[in-house]
Amino acid sequence: MATMTISLPDPMKEWIETQIGKGEYASASDYLRDLVRRDRSRRDQEMTMDELRQLVAESRASGTGKQSLYTIFENAERLARARGVVRE
Known part of the structure:
Protein backbone atom coordinates (compact mmCIF):
# COMPACT_ATOMS: atom_id res chain seq x y z
CA MET A 1 0.00 0.00 0.00
CA ALA A 2 1.30 3.45 -0.91
CA THR A 3 1.83 6.25 1.60
CA MET A 4 0.65 9.84 1.09
CA THR A 5 1.31 12.84 3.28
CA ILE A 6 -1.31 15.59 3.29
CA SER A 7 -1.69 18.92 5.06
CA LEU A 8 -5.03 19.94 6.56
CA PRO A 9 -6.25 23.01 8.39
CA ASP A 10 -6.69 22.41 12.12
CA PRO A 11 -10.52 22.31 11.98
CA MET A 12 -10.43 19.52 9.37
CA LYS A 13 -7.88 17.54 11.37
CA GLU A 14 -10.02 17.95 14.50
CA TRP A 15 -13.11 16.80 12.57
CA ILE A 16 -11.37 13.61 11.45
CA GLU A 17 -10.06 12.96 14.96
CA THR A 18 -13.60 13.42 16.32
CA GLN A 19 -14.95 10.83 13.88
CA ILE A 20 -12.22 8.42 14.92
CA GLY A 21 -12.99 9.15 18.59
CA LYS A 22 -16.67 8.29 18.01
CA GLY A 23 -15.59 4.91 16.68
CA GLU A 24 -16.79 5.75 13.17
CA TYR A 25 -13.33 5.03 11.73
CA ALA A 26 -10.25 3.17 12.93
CA SER A 27 -7.78 5.81 11.72
CA ALA A 28 -7.35 8.92 9.59
CA SER A 29 -6.36 6.65 6.71
CA ASP A 30 -9.60 4.69 7.12
CA TYR A 31 -11.58 7.95 7.06
CA LEU A 32 -9.86 9.22 3.92
CA ARG A 33 -10.24 5.87 2.13
CA ASP A 34 -13.98 6.03 2.85
CA LEU A 35 -14.17 9.59 1.47
CA VAL A 36 -12.40 8.53 -1.73
CA ILE A 72 -42.30 12.48 -17.43
CA PHE A 73 -41.64 13.75 -13.89
CA GLU A 74 -42.77 10.42 -12.37
CA ASN A 75 -40.34 8.55 -14.62
CA ALA A 76 -37.51 10.98 -13.82
CA GLU A 77 -38.14 10.62 -10.09
CA ARG A 78 -38.19 6.81 -10.35
CA LEU A 79 -34.88 6.88 -12.26
CA ALA A 80 -33.33 9.25 -9.71
CA ARG A 81 -34.36 6.94 -6.85
CA ALA A 82 -32.92 3.92 -8.66
CA ARG A 83 -29.61 5.78 -9.00
CA GLY A 84 -29.65 6.79 -5.34
CA VAL A 85 -29.85 10.50 -6.20
CA VAL A 86 -33.24 10.98 -4.49
CA ARG A 87 -34.20 9.20 -1.31
CA GLU A 88 -37.73 8.57 -0.13
Missing part, protein backbone atom coordinates in the same frame (compact mmCIF):
# COMPACT_ATOMS: atom_id res chain seq x y z
CA ARG A 37 -14.70 5.48 -2.15
CA ARG A 38 -17.80 7.65 -1.69
CA ASP A 39 -16.53 10.30 -4.09
CA ARG A 40 -15.72 7.71 -6.75
CA SER A 41 -19.15 6.12 -6.35
CA ARG A 42 -20.90 9.49 -6.62
CA ARG A 43 -18.93 10.46 -9.69
CA ASP A 44 -19.62 7.10 -11.34
CA GLN A 45 -23.34 7.81 -11.02
CA GLU A 46 -23.20 11.31 -12.47
CA MET A 47 -23.86 12.00 -16.10
CA THR A 48 -21.08 13.74 -17.91
CA MET A 49 -21.88 16.90 -19.83
CA ASP A 50 -21.24 15.04 -23.10
CA GLU A 51 -23.73 12.33 -22.10
CA LEU A 52 -26.27 14.99 -21.20
CA ARG A 53 -25.77 16.83 -24.50
CA GLN A 54 -26.19 13.56 -26.39
CA LEU A 55 -29.38 12.80 -24.48
CA VAL A 56 -30.80 16.26 -25.29
CA ALA A 57 -29.85 15.90 -28.97
CA GLU A 58 -31.53 12.48 -29.18
CA SER A 59 -34.61 13.85 -27.46
CA ARG A 60 -34.89 16.77 -29.84
CA ALA A 61 -34.37 14.50 -32.86
CA SER A 62 -37.16 12.15 -31.73
CA GLY A 63 -39.84 14.81 -32.18
CA THR A 64 -42.78 15.73 -29.99
CA GLY A 65 -43.56 13.28 -27.21
CA LYS A 66 -46.94 11.88 -26.24
CA GLN A 67 -46.40 11.60 -22.48
CA SER A 68 -47.88 14.09 -20.07
CA LEU A 69 -45.56 16.28 -18.04
CA TYR A 70 -46.75 14.43 -14.91
CA THR A 71 -45.68 11.07 -16.39
Whole structure:
Protein backbone atom coordinates (compact mmCIF):
# COMPACT_ATOMS: atom_id res chain seq x y z
CA MET A 1 0.00 0.00 0.00
CA ALA A 2 1.30 3.45 -0.91
CA THR A 3 1.83 6.25 1.60
CA MET A 4 0.65 9.84 1.09
CA THR A 5 1.31 12.84 3.28
CA ILE A 6 -1.31 15.59 3.29
CA SER A 7 -1.69 18.92 5.06
CA LEU A 8 -5.03 19.94 6.56
CA PRO A 9 -6.25 23.01 8.39
CA ASP A 10 -6.69 22.41 12.12
CA PRO A 11 -10.52 22.31 11.98
CA MET A 12 -10.43 19.52 9.37
CA LYS A 13 -7.88 17.54 11.37
CA GLU A 14 -10.02 17.95 14.50
CA TRP A 15 -13.11 16.80 12.57
CA ILE A 16 -11.37 13.61 11.45
CA GLU A 17 -10.06 12.96 14.96
CA THR A 18 -13.60 13.42 16.32
CA GLN A 19 -14.95 10.83 13.88
CA ILE A 20 -12.22 8.42 14.92
CA GLY A 21 -12.99 9.15 18.59
CA LYS A 22 -16.67 8.29 18.01
CA GLY A 23 -15.59 4.91 16.68
CA GLU A 24 -16.79 5.75 13.17
CA TYR A 25 -13.33 5.03 11.73
CA ALA A 26 -10.25 3.17 12.93
CA SER A 27 -7.78 5.81 11.72
CA ALA A 28 -7.35 8.92 9.59
CA SER A 29 -6.36 6.65 6.71
CA ASP A 30 -9.60 4.69 7.12
CA TYR A 31 -11.58 7.95 7.06
CA LEU A 32 -9.86 9.22 3.92
CA ARG A 33 -10.24 5.87 2.13
CA ASP A 34 -13.98 6.03 2.85
CA LEU A 35 -14.17 9.59 1.47
CA VAL A 36 -12.40 8.53 -1.73
CA ARG A 37 -14.70 5.48 -2.15
CA ARG A 38 -17.80 7.65 -1.69
CA ASP A 39 -16.53 10.30 -4.09
CA ARG A 40 -15.72 7.71 -6.75
CA SER A 41 -19.15 6.12 -6.35
CA ARG A 42 -20.90 9.49 -6.62
CA ARG A 43 -18.93 10.46 -9.69
CA ASP A 44 -19.62 7.10 -11.34
CA GLN A 45 -23.34 7.81 -11.02
CA GLU A 46 -23.20 11.31 -12.47
CA MET A 47 -23.86 12.00 -16.10
CA THR A 48 -21.08 13.74 -17.91
CA MET A 49 -21.88 16.90 -19.83
CA ASP A 50 -21.24 15.04 -23.10
CA GLU A 51 -23.73 12.33 -22.10
CA LEU A 52 -26.27 14.99 -21.20
CA ARG A 53 -25.77 16.83 -24.50
CA GLN A 54 -26.19 13.56 -26.39
CA LEU A 55 -29.38 12.80 -24.48
CA VAL A 56 -30.80 16.26 -25.29
CA ALA A 57 -29.85 15.90 -28.97
CA GLU A 58 -31.53 12.48 -29.18
CA SER A 59 -34.61 13.85 -27.46
CA ARG A 60 -34.89 16.77 -29.84
CA ALA A 61 -34.37 14.50 -32.86
CA SER A 62 -37.16 12.15 -31.73
CA GLY A 63 -39.84 14.81 -32.18
CA THR A 64 -42.78 15.73 -29.99
CA GLY A 65 -43.56 13.28 -27.21
CA LYS A 66 -46.94 11.88 -26.24
CA GLN A 67 -46.40 11.60 -22.48
CA SER A 68 -47.88 14.09 -20.07
CA LEU A 69 -45.56 16.28 -18.04
CA TYR A 70 -46.75 14.43 -14.91
CA THR A 71 -45.68 11.07 -16.39
CA ILE A 72 -42.30 12.48 -17.43
CA PHE A 73 -41.64 13.75 -13.89
CA GLU A 74 -42.77 10.42 -12.37
CA ASN A 75 -40.34 8.55 -14.62
CA ALA A 76 -37.51 10.98 -13.82
CA GLU A 77 -38.14 10.62 -10.09
CA ARG A 78 -38.19 6.81 -10.35
CA LEU A 79 -34.88 6.88 -12.26
CA ALA A 80 -33.33 9.25 -9.71
CA ARG A 81 -34.36 6.94 -6.85
CA ALA A 82 -32.92 3.92 -8.66
CA ARG A 83 -29.61 5.78 -9.00
CA GLY A 84 -29.65 6.79 -5.34
CA VAL A 85 -29.85 10.50 -6.20
CA VAL A 86 -33.24 10.98 -4.49
CA ARG A 87 -34.20 9.20 -1.31
CA GLU A 88 -37.73 8.57 -0.13
